[in-house]
Amino acid sequence: MKLLDTPLQGLYEIQTDSLNDSRGRFSRLFCEQELSAIRPRLHFTQINLSDTKQKGSIRGLHFQHAPAAEAKLIRCLRGRVFDVAVDIRKNSPTFLQWHAVELSESNHQAIFIPEGFAHGFQSLSDDVQLLYMHTANWSQAHESGLRHDDPKIAIHWPLAVSNISEKDANLPLIQNDFAGVES
Numbered sequence: 001m002k003l004l005d006t007p008l009q010g011l012y013e014i015q016t017d018s019l020n021d022s023r024g025r026f027s028r029l030f031c032e033q034e035l036s037a038i039r040p041r042l043h044f045t046q047i048n049l050s051d052t053k054q055k056g057s058i059r060g061l062h063f064q065h066a067p068a069a070e071a072k073l074i075r076c077l078r079g080r081v082f083d084v085a086v087d088i089r090k091n092s093p094t095f096l097q098w099h100a101v102e103l104s105e106s107n108h109q110a111i112f113i114p115e116g117f118a119h120g121f122q123s124l125s126d127d128v129q130l131l132y133m134h135t136a137n138w139s140q141a142h143e144s145g146l147r148h149d150d151p152k153i154a155i156h157w158p159l160a161v162s163n164i165s166e167k168d169a170n171l172p173l174i175q176n177d178f179a180g181v182e183s
Contacts, residue, residue: 001034003112006099008087010114012038013101014073018108027108029075030133038112039071046134052079052123056162060120061086061146061153061171066182068142069115071135076103079128081121082158086146089116090180098155103130116183118146120168122157145171 004013014035018027035042052059061084064070074083086098102124103109113119121130145168148155152174 001028001031003035003038008085008094008097008099008117009092010038011085011087011099011117012112014110014112016108016110029110029131030073035073035112039114042071042135044073044133044135045137046132048132048134049077050130050132052081052128052130053126054163055123055126056159057123057128058120058148058157058161058164058168060084060168061118061148062120063088063116063118063144063146063181064136064139064142065144066115066142068136068139069181069183071115072113072119073110073133074103074113074119075110075131076105077129077131078105079126080104080124081128081130082124083111083121084119084155085111085113086118086153086155087116088118088146088180089183092116092180092183095180096153096174098153100155114183116181120148122159122161124158147171147173150174
């Protein structure tokens with residue numbers, strides 16, 4: 001595993017190699033020892049799977065407030081996505097800045113998103129499948145999100161939006177008094 005810094009402190013792109021032979025492919029999806037360089041004693045409490053059927057669909061931008069704030073390790077198992085993390089940490093020097101990476105079944109990359117970031121993605125192909133590993137359990141009482149089209153973030157989504165949930169489409173725009181979240 002190669003841990004690659006991004007412009008947003010604590011957010012890492014992860015490159016993994018796969019072993020390929022006539023039988024197929026073998027890839028390591030998680031290694032606590034190797035990831036201890038960015039997060040000692042990294043512990044996941046939930047592993048979730050999402051399937052997105054239509055190219056251009058957007059999911060997110062989601063996060064959880066403390067005390068249920070969560071870090072995520074995300075990998076694409078099928079298809080391709082434009083995966084986005086937005087820094088919403090209170091007093092962060094990169095507050096409201098975003099970073100995106102393409103994750104796909106063929107590029108063997110993952111992204112580690114620490115607490116204090118909102119996360120979302122756009123499917124770049126039909127029939128996308130993402131694997132999410134979370135450090136905290138989902139909590140409806142602590143869930144929140146940002147609008148994918150919020151002008152204060154100004155994410156440059158690569159495709160027109162073909163599908164978005166009503167809940168995500170109706171997330172609030174960032175107000176001038178939004179100071180961020182505790183991370």
